[in-house]
Amino acid sequence: MKIVLLGSSRMVIGFLLGGLHKGYVCENLEEAKKVFDECLAQPDTGIILVSQSVADMIPEKVKAARTSARMVPVVSVIPDEIIRSSGKMNQLCS
Numbered sequence: 001m002k003i004v005l006l007g008s009s010r011m012v013i014g015f016l017l018g019g020l021h022k023g024y025v026c027e028n029l030e031e032a033k034k035v036f037d038e039c040l041a042q043p044d045t046g047i048i049l050v051s052q053s054v055a056d057m058i059p060e061k062v063k064a065a066r067t068s069a070r071m072v073p074v075v076s077v078i079p080d081e082i083i084r085s086s087g088k089m090n091q092l093c094s
Contacts, residue, residue, distance in 0.1 A: 001072070006039070050062060052080050
């Protein structure tokens, strides 16, 4: 089973350097929808990691996948380089 990531280019590059199987850069709603659906359809995908910023683009799709009766793939939303606190957006790394 493969682990894939949907996120920013910076995040995808970092995870690929760490040994991730496949990473997809999603910069807009259309890309996010298309790639997420493709990942769900791949029989060898075991885990789909979705950055928070991408999950914010496609919340209905992420929720549907996470609440599905299917055990695989597991969908997990992970924080990205933007922290949202008190209504402000701050960069983790300057």
